Amino acid sequence: MRILVVEDEVLISMLLGDWLSEMGHELVGPAHTVAEALALIETNAPAAALLDVNLHGEKCDAIADVLAARNVPMAFATGSHADAIAERFSGSLTLAKPYDFDSVSTVVGKLMSRSPA
Amino acid sequence: MFSQLFKDASFLPHGFCLLWNPWLIGAHLVSDIAIFLAYAAIPIAIYIFLRKRPSLQMSNLAWLFALFILFCGLTHLASAIALYQPIYEVQAAIKIVTAAVSVATAVVIFPLIPKALAIPSPDDLQKLNAQLQQEVESHKNTAAELRVARDELQIRFREQQSALARSSAVIAALDESAAVCIFAKTLDGKLIMANPAVIAALGRPAEELIGKNDSDFLTNAEEIAKIREVDRMVCESGQPVRAVERVTPPGGTQRVYLSTKLPLCNEEGEVEGIVGVSIDISEREALMEKLSHSEEIFRLGSEAARFGSCAVDLTKQEVQVSQSLQKMLHLPSDTVDLNAFLNAVLKEDRHEILIALRSQEPVEIEFRAKADDGSTSWYLLRGQHNQTGGAGHFLGAVVDITRRKRAEDRTSELMRELIHRGRNLLTVVQVLARNSLTPPRTLQEARDVFIERLHAFARGYELFVDGDHVGLTFRDLLQTEASRFTGQFALDGPSFLVNERAAQTLGLIFHELTTNAAKYGALSRPDGRVDVVWRVDSDGELTFAWRESNGPPVDAPLKKGFGTGLIERMVRSDFNAQSSWQYDVRGYVFRFSAPVDKLRAASVGTPQPQTDLISA
Numbered sequence: 001m002r003i004l005v006v007e008d009e010v011l012i013s014m015l016l017g018d019w020l021s022e023m024g025h026e027l028v029g030p031a032h033t034v035a036e037a038l039a040l041i042e043t044n045a046p047a048a049a050l051l052d053v054n055l056h057g058e059k060c061d062a063i064a065d066v067l068a069a070r071n072v073p074m075a076f077a078t079g080s081h082a083d084a085i086a087e088r089f090s091g092s093l094t095l096a097k098p099y100d101f102d103s104v105s106t107v108v109g110k111l112m113s114r115s116p117a
Numbered sequence: 118m119f120s121q122l123f124k125d126a127s128f129l130p131h132g133f134c135l136l137w138n139p140w141l142i143g144a145h146l147v148s149d150i151a152i153f154l155a156y157a158a159i160p161i162a163i164y165i166f167l168r169k170r171p172s173l174q175m176s177n178l179a180w181l182f183a184l185f186i187l188f189c190g191l192t193h194l195a196s197a198i199a200l201y202q203p204i205y206e207v208q209a210a211i212k213i214v215t216a217a218v219s220v221a222t223a224v225v226i227f228p229l230i231p232k233a234l235a236i237p238s239p240d241d242l243q244k245l246n247a248q249l250q251q252e253v254e255s256h257k258n259t260a261a262e263l264r265v266a267r268d269e270l271q272i273r274f275r276e277q278q279s280a281l282a283r284s285s286a287v288i289a290a291l292d293e294s295a296a297v298c299i300f301a302k303t304l305d306g307k308l309i310m311a312n313p314a315v316i317a318a319l320g321r322p323a324e325e326l327i328g329k330n331d332s333d334f335l336t337n338a339e340e341i342a343k344i345r346e347v348d349r350m351v352c353e354s355g356q357p358v359r360a361v362e363r364v365t366p367p368g369g370t371q372r373v374y375l376s377t378k379l380p381l382c383n384e385e386g387e388v389e390g391i392v393g394v395s396i397d398i399s400e401r402e403a404l405m406e407k408l409s410h411s412e413e414i415f416r417l418g419s420e421a422a423r424f425g426s427c428a429v430d431l432t433k434q435e436v437q438v439s440q441s442l443q444k445m446l447h448l449p450s451d452t453v454d455l456n457a458f459l460n461a462v463l464k465e466d467r468h469e470i471l472i473a474l475r476s477q478e479p480v481e482i483e484f485r486a487k488a489d490d491g492s493t494s495w496y497l498l499r500g501q502h503n504q505t506g507g508a509g510h511f512l513g514a515v516v517d518i519t520r521r522k523r524a525e526d527r528t529s530e531l532m533r534e535l536i537h538r539g540r541n542l543l544t545v546v547q548v549l550a551r552n553s554l555t556p557p558r559t560l561q562e563a564r565d566v567f568i569e570r571l572h573a574f575a576r577g578y579e580l581f582v583d584g585d586h587v588g589l590t591f592r593d594l595l596q597t598e599a600s601r602f603t604g605q606f607a608l609d610g611p612s613f614l615v616n617e618r619a620a621q622t623l624g625l626i627f628h629e630l631t632t633n634a635a636k637y638g639a640l641s642r643p644d645g646r647v648d649v650v651w652r653v654d655s656d657g658e659l660t661f662a663w664r665e666s667n668g669p670p671v672d673a674p675l676k677k678g679f680g681t682g683l684i685e686r687m688v689r690s691d692f693n694a695q696s697s698w699q700y701d702v703r704g705y706v707f708r709f710s711a712p713v714d715k716l717r718a719a720s721v722g723t724p725q726p727q728t729d730l731i732s733a
Contacts, residue, residue: 008690010687010690013690018551032686032690
């Protein structure tokens with residue numbers, strides 16, 4: 001499955017990319033900014049997405065809105081209270097930072113079950 | 118003829134004519150004698166009257182009348198004697214004299230009638246008397262009134278005399294007083310009077326002062342001008358003028374006087390000169406100056422320390438603030454009403470201040486107020502009710518604690534960020550471990566690579582913990598890596614502080630560049646060189662070039678290593694910029710350009726141009 005990773009911490013995005021490859025998924029990105037993410041959605045049409053809530057101080061809401069409109073399932077990675085998810089996405093999956101391989105694997109499994117593809 | 122008369126004594130007494138009728142003789146005799154006696158008595162009465170009233174008008178007539186009466190009486194006496202003795206000749210003689218006197222009296226009396234009429238009658242006299250009485254009465258009243266008026270005048274006179282005596286005593290006392298200078302001057306400024314205090318103050322004998330001008334015994338032109346100016350004002354306005362004057366007697370020190378000068382007027386009310394009374398206030402002035410000096414020191418100190426004080430009167434709802442506090446809280450004056458004071462405080466903190474002001478215990482609270490630039494300043498209020506001033510008087514000290522508060526805020530922000538970063542840290546370590554501890558490295562090699570990468574990352578982390586007080590510059594980060602290769606590096610570019618995120622990223626980038634160069638590039642040879650050049654242009658664009666030379670021949674690698682990939686991604690993600698590799702025959706060249714604001718620490722000015730070449 002093609003999974004978009006949006007994460008501003010380069011090292012973490014690299015780790016996520018490695019793990020997803022190990023799980024047998026195709027990595028889209030990683031995108032480090034909102035603009036990069038939106039461009040990747042257009043060109044690569046991901047089937048699911050892992051979104052870091054806070055991207056260099058910018059909220060990921062614009063990305064989430066586009067994904068929601070396309071019915072792409074997503075999970076929000078949250079690190080602190082400041083990274084609160086917008087209310088309209090309050091029912092979405094979350095991935096608490098710091099995450100390990102197992103928690104990422106569990107969330108990806110749930111994303112797969114929600115994906116229409 | 119008389120002798121004929123007496124000689125002829127042959128006449129008979131008159132009694133014969135009466136036939137000696139005893140009744141008739143008796144009647145004549147008694148009547149004539151009574152008439153004579155009565156007539157004789159009348160002149161006696163007139164005589165007595167005239168003696169007692171010598172001022173009587175027409176006294177001569179009275180005497181004539183008395184003579185006339187006397188002679189009439191004598192005729193009756195002669196008739197009585199003639200009854201018994203025939204003295205008809207004597208009787209005739211008496212009658213002739215009587216007739217003469219009578220005629221004379223009658224002749225005199227008529228012309229005297231108008232004169233007699235002019236003599237006021239007793240009625241007139243009585244009326245006149247009554248009138249006189251009235252006049253006397255009214256005169257008596259007038260006299261009584263005059264007495265009262267005179268008494269009053271006397272009382273007033275005595276009062277004025279005692280008032281004058283008192284004033285004289287006061288003037289005399291003032292005149293002799295050493296503390297008060299009293300003097301008088303003419304219109305043209307000549308001293309015409311000076312009491313001993315003036316003479317003592319000027320330090321010259323009276324004869325050198327009286328009749329002289331100020332300029333004759335004073336030397337300071339400025340002082341003289343000021344004194345004349347005041348004198349002129351008094352003469353022109355005709356009003357008293359009060360002024361502070363300074364006088365430096367020759368050879369003495371300057372004294373300060375509070376002078377009151379009044380116009381000296383003549384009887385017509387024209388100003389002829391001035392009278393002055395001066396009190397020496399030099400000591401007071403010196404004290405005031407000292408006091409204001411120490412007040413100034415306290416005020417400046419308070420302002421520098423951002424310290425102020427306040428006194429709150431809760432019954433009058435009034436707050437007095439020190440000058441420094443007035444400035445700190447931007448109050449319109451040093452005495453404001455309680456509401457105005459509270460308005461200077463942020464709305465959320467007003468209630469707490471009110472509670473503190475009413476507290477009977479010593480209080481210590483923090484409150485906020487808007488600062489000049491619209492930011493919020495923090496203040497500490499410490500105070501208590503004045504024990505001596507009674508309830509309702511709160512005395513407090515206010516200190517600006519904004520810096521401390523900001524430091525506290527910074528600390529708690531750091532704490533939050535630390536927790537956040539701490540959560541990521543493990544992930545980062547995992548990534549570094551996964552990419553370092555990989556074959557074909559030996560365990561030893563893998564461990565070194567891992568630890569070095571950790572260190573490079575940690576440098577930015579340390580910087581972040583130190584906050585904005587001790588920062589790392591772009592050059593510092595390069596220097597750290599360059600210091601491992603003495604003499605092989607040349608760093609050329611401006612120095613500027615970098616923010617914590619850039620520090621972490623740059624730390625790793627420079628580490629990976631150095632590691633690659635040491636492994637495959639110029640730094641793998643002892644004479645290999647790395648020239649690092651970075652510039653910031655006027656648009657704020659940072660261009661960075663890492664150029665290796667004197668290294669082994671290089672080729673583009675078949676697969677990007679971890680380091681190269683990391684560098685590319687980090688430049689893209691963190692600096693929003695593109696990087697490029699060049700595999701030049703002379704050596705690797707790495708470049709990137711990014712907006713310098715992405716890297717630079719906030720609140721740091723534009724980088725200082727620094728083009729000196731530093732070799733490390």
